[in-house]
Amino acid sequence: MEFLQSYFNLLIVGICVVIGYVWTTLTVEDDKSRRFIPLVMAVIGMILACIDARGVSLEIILSGSVSxxxxxxxxxAFKQLILKPKWIEEKSEER
Structure with a gap:
């Protein structure tokens, strides 16, 4: 795992989180396009990493896809920890 940590780019992670959040917010839960979000985020990460580095190499592509x-x-993690979890809503409805 330490090997992959050196390839994280927080700027790319942040941009991809925002894009993924907007995608999930604008689509309904049953939308089949949601299953492609990880693939699209990996590709967007690769593109952003190449733009950021102003070049293309295998290391840059790996960094972008990992990010x-x-x-x-x-x-x-944000959805489970920060937003109101379902189990809290269920307990409040029982009362």
């Missing part, structure tokens, strides 16, 4: 995929995990 893009990390954004999907960050979004899920």
């Amino acid at each position: 893009g995929l990390a954004s999907t995990g960050c979004y899920e």
